[in-house]
Amino acid sequence: MERRARTLKYILVLLLILILSIVAAASIGAAKISLKDTGLILVSLIPGLNRFIDVSRLDSQDIVIISQIRLPRILLAIFVGIALASAGVIFQGLFRNPMADPFVIGVSSGAALGATIGLVFISGAGLLGISTTAVFALIGALTTTFLVYSIARTRGKVSVITLLLAGIALSAMLGSITYFIMIFKVSDMAKVVFWVMGGLTSASWSSFFIVAPLITVLVIISGFFMMDLNVISLGDERATQLGVQTDKIKKTMLVMASFTAAVAVSVSGIIGFVGLITPHILRLIVGPDHKILYPTSALAGGIVLLLSDTIARTILMPREIPVGIITSIIGVPFFLYLLVKSKRQIFKV
Amino acid sequence: MTGVYEMAEKSNIISVKNLSFSYNRKEALHDLNFNIAGGDFISILGPNGSGKSTLVNLISKVLKDYKGKIEIKGTDIRKLNSYDVAKMVAVVPQDNNPGFNFTVYEMIMMGRYPYVSRLGTEKKEDFDMVRAVMERTETYSFANRKYSELSGGEKQRVIIAQALAQNSPILLLDEPTSHLDINFQIEFMNLFLSLNKQGNRTVVGIFHDINLAIQSSRKIMLLKEGKIYNFGSTEEIISRENISSVFGSDVFVGKNPVTKKLYVSPVFSPAASGKVYGREIKKQLSIHVIGGGGAASPVINLLCGSGYKVSCGVVNTLDTDYNTAQMLGIPYVSEAPFSPISKESQNKNIEFIRSSEVVILPGVEFGNGNFLNLLSVKEALKLNKKVIIIDEKSIRRRDHTGGKAEKLYSSLLKGSAVVIKKYDHILSYL
16 A cells, blocks of 8 residues: 555656656757747647647747657657666566666677668668668567577576576677678768667657557566566575466566567667666665566656757757767766665665 | 364375476485375474475475476366465575565565466455564564564564465475574474464474474474485484484484473584594493493493493483483493392492493492492402593592592592593593
């Protein structure tokens, strides 16, 4: 009972922050649009509310900038952030390991290699409005995850240590292949580097409408396994004694979380630290119970990535810098500050 | 209530048939067959590697690739889901290392996992059950503290509460108290006993401490090298032969005079290596020890433990030394309780002395009743036996004959006897 009230409180606060962040992010940019106008435009875009709002006196260019350029990017940033943070919670819980993030089992290196192949060798319009790069990145991410997973699985059981080691080894190899391709195609090097560092420059409504529903479905389904994740963090043997179908549920969650991360990465490139640090920060605030930690981390991940992306596209206007740089430069010191301040052991290893 | 109890008693709650299990081709359990009746309290004993924990892991369905059949309440557990098994069998492990810093309350609530639906959340009955087990285990007062910050005893209470929250008819204890101090061991054994008696739960436990197991269990299963060595009532199973054979070390089995329960204690054996203080032990030596009032017991224990052939006499029946001789199974000469030594007993004693190489006189108290024992020592000297006198306490304070014993004792000290001050040095004088 008490937990439900707490969860609700945290989620309401986070939603409020998220809405304010959206308005702020939509108003900042090369074209200056006031917060008030931005708010009006945003509300007018909500189906059903537009007849109460009159935006005819506003600059139609501003409306286009917000509705066609900024809003899809804002929403995509939020969904990618949600995907990375929720996958991070699941990986950390499954592996009982503080270093686990959505990229440990090779999602990132696979995506990078796929994207590089797409950027360097293939020129085409892509699929259903998603760029070729994204499609190849998704294929690369899923293939790598599948490979790592198959290596780690022996007789129906997945060994965490083997999984991590296979992930690290395969990532190193795929990374080298990526560099190899880059050396032969120096002309494309800048594109590849920019993609690998992560960014949402390619955001559009069409990519949003494919990625967002996928992420939503995956994140919600995983959400039904949070009690299992609590018990699994006591260790496989204890979890089984308490009634968890450990092998089956671990496999399911591993596949779900990897897929979630792969979908996000395919449109955003590799954005580090959101999936690693957001769950840690939230754990310090809301505690380790995954039933609270998961939804709050997901929302916080959305906020973190939205704010980081806003900084990334505005701080050196008109140039953009890769959002991955911002998430690390701002996220890591903040996380270290929390670690020192709390002086608590958030992980017992 | 008793009716329910008796009904449960009659039927087998756990039934194991032809159970074998191997870890990577190495067989851990071989063809186990046994039944456990509802409401019973059973201990599984055996040395490390005998398969105790494997058996617990099989019954709780943590290990799956086994041969044979395990039935709980008549249902093959292969046909049950993990959560159905968890509703019937709760395991209390030795310790628990959560990956995250959960609170006590969160930890205990995890015991309700098998009852909470994936799409729903905890219901009133879950909260009620957790509250009840917290009261039972006295964990309520620290419900909101972090598990990792608790003391060992508190942590174990939380683990027990977590298992009790499963509300299962069977409790499997996997060395639940071996990390704990004696006071906690007793506290938790009492808790398990009351859960067994009042809660009508079937308890099957692995205990580190044999005596702890004996105190509580109605039946004992001895496991040796993955096979059942013996399974039966505690009184039947706990014997010097069984324990020695299963654990490979010598023990003696006695009866606690207060509780009338059996107890096992190890035979202290400093000479297991065959050497004491660098000297070879002449194990073929026969040694006769003069007994009385418990003075001989530590000496007998030490000598037996070191592998010597030991006899004892003359002791009164019910005397401590008499009990020791009986427990260790050595030959002895005894006299009726509180009676003076008869001529006949003394002769028997001298017979023993005649067939021994060494005679030891520990710090026995002398009265008129056992003065003949002192005379037997004099006889031993006459027979040219090696006599060792342990002169720990002045004879003046041990003489209750009005000087007669002191006089004789002093003359013995002046003779060819070896006199030592402490019994534990005795091995180096043999």
